[in-house]
Amino acid sequence: MADELKQIDDVREQLQDLRKQVQAGSVYQSLAPKLTALLEALPQNDAQPVTLPDDDDGIVELLTSLREQMQAATLDMITDKQLLKLINHLGSPSSDIRDYGVYYFFNDALQQQVLTDDQMRLAMNALLQDKVLFSHITEPENDGVFGRSFAVMILSVLAYADRVGYQFMSAEMSERLVVQLMTYMALENDTRGFVGEKGWAHAYTHIGNLLDELADSKTLARADKIFLMDELLVKYQHLSSPLIFGEDRRLAAYLATLINTNDLYAQAFLQTWRQWRVQLRQMNQPQTEGEWTKLFNRSRLLSSLLLRDDLPSEVTTVLLAESDFMA
Numbered sequence: 551m552a553d554e555l556k557q558i559d560d561v562r563e564q565l566q567d568l569r570k571q572v573q574a575g576s577v578y579q580s581l582a583p584k585l586t587a588l589l590e591a592l593p594q595n596d597a598q599p600v601t602l603p604d605d606d607d608g609i610v611e612l613l614t615s616l617r618e619q620m621q622a623a624t625l626d627m628i629t630d631k632q633l634l635k636l637i638n639h640l641g642s643p644s645s646d647i648r649d650y651g652v653y654y655f656f657n658d659a660l661q662q663q664v665l666t667d668d669q670m671r672l673a674m675n676a677l678l679q680d681k682v683l684f685s686h687i688t689e690p691e692n693d694g695v696f697g698r699s700f701a702v703m704i705l706s707v708l709a710y711a712d713r714v715g716y717q718f719m720s721a722e723m724s725e726r727l728v729v730q731l732m733t734y735m736a737l738e739n740d741t742r743g744f745v746g747e748k749g750w751a752h753a754y755t756h757i758g759n760l761l762d763e764l765a766d767s768k769t770l771a772r773a774d775k776i777f778l779m780d781e782l783l784v785k786y787q788h789l790s791s792p793l794i795f796g797e798d799r800r801l802a803a804y805l806a807t808l809i810n811t812n813d814l815y816a817q818a819f820l821q822t823w824r825q826w827r828v829q830l831r832q833m834n835q836p837q838t839e840g841e842w843t844k845l846f847n848r849s850r851l852l853s854s855l856l857l858r859d860d861l862p863s864e865v866t867t868v869l870l871a872e873s874d875f876m877a
Contacts, residue, residue, distance in 0.1 A: 557593040558684050562733040564588050565781075569732065573773040581777070582822045585784040589736060595688045602693060605647055609639045613651040620658050628659070633669055637676050640704065641685070641697025645749025648700055656704055660711050667718040674708050674723060677701045678730050687737045695740040699753040702734065706759035713766060721769075728774055731760060735781055743795020754793055757782070758800035765808040776818045779808055783822045786847065787829075790840030793847050802854035806861055816862050827872060 568584055571577035577584065603609070612632060619625035636655060642648040659665050665673070676682065682701050686694035705727065712719045719727075735757055742751045761778060764770055782801065786793075809816045826848070836842045855861065856869050 554593070554595055554686075554688050555680055555684070557595075557688060558680060558733065558737065561588070561592065561736055562729065565732050565736060566729065569774070569777050572777050573771065579821065581780050582784050582825050585781055586788075589785060589788050592737065593688045597689045597692060598686060600686055600693045602643060603639045603641050605639070605642055605644055607635075609635060609642075609647060609651075612636070613647065613655065616655055620655070620662065620664075623662075625659075625662070625664055627666075628664060628669075630669065630672060633665070633673060634676060637673060637704075640700040641682075641694070643693050643696055643748045648696055649749055653700060653703060656707055660707065667716065670708055670711065670716065670718045671723065673704070674719065674727070677705050677708075678726055683730055683734050684737065687734075687739075691740050691742065693748070695738075695742065695751045695753060696748065698734070698738065699740075699751050699756050702731075702753070702760055703756040705731075706756065706763050709760060709763040709767075713763060713768075724767075724769065728764070728770065728778070731757075731764075732778060732781055735778075735785055739789065739791070741789055741791045741793050741797070743793075743797070752795060752797070754797040755795070755800045758797065758804045761801075762804040762807055765804060765811065772812070772814060775808060775815065779805070779815065779819060780822050783819075783826065786851065787826055787844060789847060790843055792843050793850065798847075798850040798854040802851060802858060805855065806858050809862065809865060810860060813862070816865055820865060820868055823868065823872075 565588070568577065568581070568588070572581060612635065616625060616628065616632075636652045639647050640652050642652075683698055685697055686692050687698060709719075709727065738753050738757070740751060740753055742753075743755075745751050761782065764778065765775060767775075782804075786801070805819065809819055830845075830848075836845055852869060852872055856866070861869075
């Protein structure tokens with residue numbers, strides 16, 4: 551794990567360097583190629599045993615008690631210890647605990663104002679830890695994805711709460727959120743949606759949720775929004791396993807949100823999209839499962855974008871021409 555965290559730190563530093571170049575205006579048209587070079591050199595490690603939370607440690611009883619109090623409208627606080635226990639069980643392979651339990655509780659707790667500002671900061675800091683977001687992320691598909699993915703999902707819920715009025719996040723915390731998201735997005739290769747009896751992994755849907763919140767941010771710099779969008783598009787074209795559980799629709803919604811905010815984002819999107827198309831034209835016909843998967847991942851994203859009726863006409867025109875090319 552120590553070696554993996556060192557590798558992750560190196561990736562984070564490289565991304566930070568690129569991000570600073572974008573902020574300084576010294577990198578723009580060359581951002582996608584530079585991101586491509588970085589993503590093609592990511593660390594890959596052999597599988598290691600994944601340590602999962604102990605679901606027999608009282609978490610079921612805690613969730614049941616909290617749910618009953620919530621339904622009776624008698625729950626007005628939880629302890630920090632209970633909060634951290636809930637967060638730990640986001641890594642559970644049981645969807646009843648991870649998804650219908652902890653995730654549902656967070657939604658209800660924020661709506662009913664059960665969590666204090668300090669507790670929301672506590673949750674944010676816990677979720678942003680390397681050992682949570684990047685657990686076994688450089689290894690082949692594994693159960694660590696549940697904890698990683700649902701950490702991102704809860705981060706999006708907390709980012710929404712901050713944006714709509716709680717305002718509990720400091721500038722330093724907001725900065726850390728962006729840095730950790732861009733690092734996570736670069737490293738996450740597990741595209742599984744619904745995983746048998748274990749339920750949803752859905753990492754790229756949850757990435758879309760958090761990106762959407764940041765797209766609506768009034769404080770995040772334009773350069774950072776462009777960086778995150780470009781990184782998503784470049785990462786998307788490198789994923790060699792299928793995204794077939796609605797991720798394309800979620801990411802298309804995020805892209806539409808950002809593109810409609812300002813023409814600057816529309817032009818940045820078109821630039822990266824056109825570069826992607828040029829790369830496709832220069833390629834031979836796909837010969838492997840991974841190459842075909844990349845092509846059809848793109849086709850599904852294109853279709854989801856074209857199904858939207860809220861994109862600028864210039865973007866729609868380019869995408870329609872692209873649909874003819876893909877056909």
